[in-house]
Amino acid sequence: MHTPVMLLELIDNIFTDPDGVYIDCTGGGGSHSFELLSRLSDKGSLIILDKDLDAVARLQDRFKDYSNVKIIHSSFRDILKVVDDENIEGDVSGIIADFGTSAYQLKDAERGFSFRLEGDIDMRMDRTQEFKASDIVDSYDEHEIFKIIIKYGEEKFARSIARNIVKYRESKRLDTTLELSEVIANSIPKKFHKYGISPATKTFQAFRIYVNKELEDIEILLSSVYRILKVEGRFGAISFHSLEDRLVKKSFIEHAKNCTCPPLLPMCICNRVPEYRIVTRKALVPSPVEVTTNPLSRSAKLRVAEKIN
Numbered sequence: 001m002h003t004p005v006m007l008l009e010l011i012d013n014i015f016t017d018p019d020g021v022y023i024d025c026t027g028g029g030g031s032h033s034f035e036l037l038s039r040l041s042d043k044g045s046l047i048i049l050d051k052d053l054d055a056v057a058r059l060q061d062r063f064k065d066y067s068n069v070k071i072i073h074s075s076f077r078d079i080l081k082v083v084d085d086e087n088i089e090g091d092v093s094g095i096i097a098d099f100g101t102s103a104y105q106l107k108d109a110e111r112g113f114s115f116r117l118e119g120d121i122d123m124r125m126d127r128t129q130e131f132k133a134s135d136i137v138d139s140y141d142e143h144e145i146f147k148i149i150i151k152y153g154e155e156k157f158a159r160s161i162a163r164n165i166v167k168y169r170e171s172k173r174l175d176t177t178l179e180l181s182e183v184i185a186n187s188i189p190k191k192f193h194k195y196g197i198s199p200a201t202k203t204f205q206a207f208r209i210y211v212n213k214e215l216e217d218i219e220i221l222l223s224s225v226y227r228i229l230k231v232e233g234r235f236g237a238i239s240f241h242s243l244e245d246r247l248v249k250k251s252f253i254e255h256a257k258n259c260t261c262p263p264l265l266p267m268c269i270c271n272r273v274p275e276y277r278i279v280t281r282k283a284l285v286p287s288p289v290e291v292t293t294n295p296l297s298r299s300a301k302l303r304v305a306e307k308i309n
């Protein structure tokens with residue numbers, strides 16, 4: 001099972017109307033969806049998206065007895081198309097997103113997300129997509145690999161990791177996640193290895209983000225949410241690293257601005273009305289109990305905004 005992160009904090013903060021329409025952008029194992037559903041009346045409904053077909057099959061099975069749930073294989077980058085197909089633009093009471101990978105994906109060796117399990121270097125969330133992480137390690141040049149690792153992994157040793165990946169493949173193809181982990185570990189001086197954290201963590205994160213265009217998807221979602229929500233509707237997002245959280249925070253601040261005039265103007269001439277009220281002034285984080293019982297939650301940050309105009 002995937003243990004949901006900040007379950008009640010997220011749902012308590014976005015749930016406003018038992019008769020409303022809700023969208024879960026990242027269905028995964030369905031626990032956030034389930035909590036939402038348990039609060040809906042017969043008139044309320046829920047649309048669940050996931051770009052991973054395995055997750056979609058699991059969700060279809062879990063919610064097969066619910067007539068007010070629709071499960072759609074789609075990236076949340078295409079949420080406007082979903083909303084258009086369902087004819088619900090401007091009618092949605094709540095949207096949730098819980099970014100990153102699920103435990104199902106991490107524990108399935110053949111998906112290639114884990115640096116601890118032997119599998120192909122794949123890392124695609126949507127396996128109908130052709131591009132895999134192996135395409136990076138097989139064919140990208142050293143500078144391109146370096147740029148991915150530094151940009152999406154913020155890894156100090158990106159240069160030596162990229163160099164060693166290219167050097168390794170001169171004599172043998174990098175076939176498995178464990179071979180890749182070893183090349184990464186050998187590229188980072190031992191004194192910089194941290195107890196309990198694999199030296200491959202940041203590089204795997206970087207390749208995963210790049211392969212799945214994760215930040216691009218999030219930016220498109222953030223730019224779509226305002227049109228989809230009704231007034232007083234809420235959007236809540238859980239991020240797991242600073243690159244994601246920065247995007248959410250920036251988008252909320254932009255939408256909550258009430259004046260965009262240059263600071264030197266003596267009076268406001270833009271007459272802009274703020275679109276959001278930021279519900280969580282500071283990001284909420286998991287409780288110490290949750291971090292102890294589910295260490296994967298430790299980097300989570302929850303931000304919530306409400307559409308006010």
Ligand SMILES: C[S@@+](CC[C@H](N)C(=O)[O-])C[C@H]1O[C@@H](n2cnc3c(N)ncnc32)[C@H](O)[C@@H]1O
Nearest residue numbers: 026028029030031032050051052075076098102
């Ligand atoms: C952390 S899990 C969500 C767990 C879920 N909240 C639960 O309660 O079980 C993230 C899920 O989002 C999906 N996902 C990631 N990026 C996506 C995207 N752009 N569009 C749709 N689903 C996405 C992944 O396939 C994964 O199943």
